[in-house]
Amino acid sequence: MESGYLTVEQAAEYLLLExxxxxxxxxxxxxxxxxxQTEDYARAVTMLGYSNPKEIxxxxxxxxxxxxxxxxxxxxxxxxxxxxxxxRRPIGGTSAMRAQLRHLxxxxxxxxxxxQVIPFKAGGHAAAGGPFSLLRFAEYDIPDIVYLEQxxxxxxxxxxxxVDSYLAVMERLCIDAQTPANSIKTLKTILRxx
Numbered sequence: 001m002e003s004g005y006l007t008v009e010q011a012a013e014y015l016l017l018e019x020x021x022x023x024x025x026x027x028x029x030x031x032x033x034x035x036x037q038t039e040d041y042a043r044a045v046t047m048l049g050y051s052n053p054k055e056i057x058x059x060x061x062x063x064x065x066x067x068x069x070x071x072x073x074x075x076x077x078x079x080x081x082x083x084x085x086x087x088r089r090p091i092g093g094t095s096a097m098r099a100q101l102r103h104l105x106x107x108x109x110x111x112x113x114x115x116q117v118i119p120f121k122a123g124g125h126a127a128a129g130g131p132f133s134l135l136r137f138a139e140y141d142i143p144d145i146v147y148l149e150q151x152x153x154x155x156x157x158x159x160x161x162x163v164d165s166y167l168a169v170m171e172r173l174c175i176d177a178q179t180p181a182n183s184i185k186t187l188k189t190i191l192r193x194x
Contacts (some may be wrong), residue, residue: 014147019069021076023136025170029083034063036107041100044092079114081173087190101191108184116177117186134166
């Protein structure tokens with residue numbers, strides 16, 4: 001989930017599936033994905049679409065609570081590919097963005113979290129069409145799901161050929177992106193420059 005503009009009802013299905021996933025793969029070409037956002041960054045992103053303080057607080061609290069899945073005894077594997085452009089866009093201001101970059105560096109050093117950065121020099125990339133998430137499940141009776149979120153709606157795609165297409169895009173992105181180790185170096189460079 002990237003935008004946070006969905007209603008609670010629209011997001012409920014995704015939240016359940018996310019909590020059951022063994023592996024979560026996210027392509028974030030515009031925003032840091034919810035599971036890796038700091039509270040200040042999440043607040044700034046939420047304020048782009050909402051002005052009611054109560055609604056903003058509720059949505060930010062939900063994002064922060066969702067991150068608990070990464071702290072579980074058996075957390076899901078999280079694999080995130082980020083466009084360098086979003087790392088240089090100071091959402092929430094310089095201070096909030098610096099804290100967000102530090103948080104990404106810290107999170108990317110966890111054994112269950114991989115962060116890769118697609119550098120500007122890579123040019124165009126396979127995710128130019130927008131963000132998506134792939135949820136994979138350990139249970140054989142739950143099909144893998146591609147989640148696409150738009151401003152006010154969402155799509156769940158589970159046909160195997162469609163899921164395979166998105167998996168292929170994710171694999172291409174990971175080839176075009178820097179390795180996780182080099183991505184940490186890039187994050188540290190961007191932090192120094194911020």
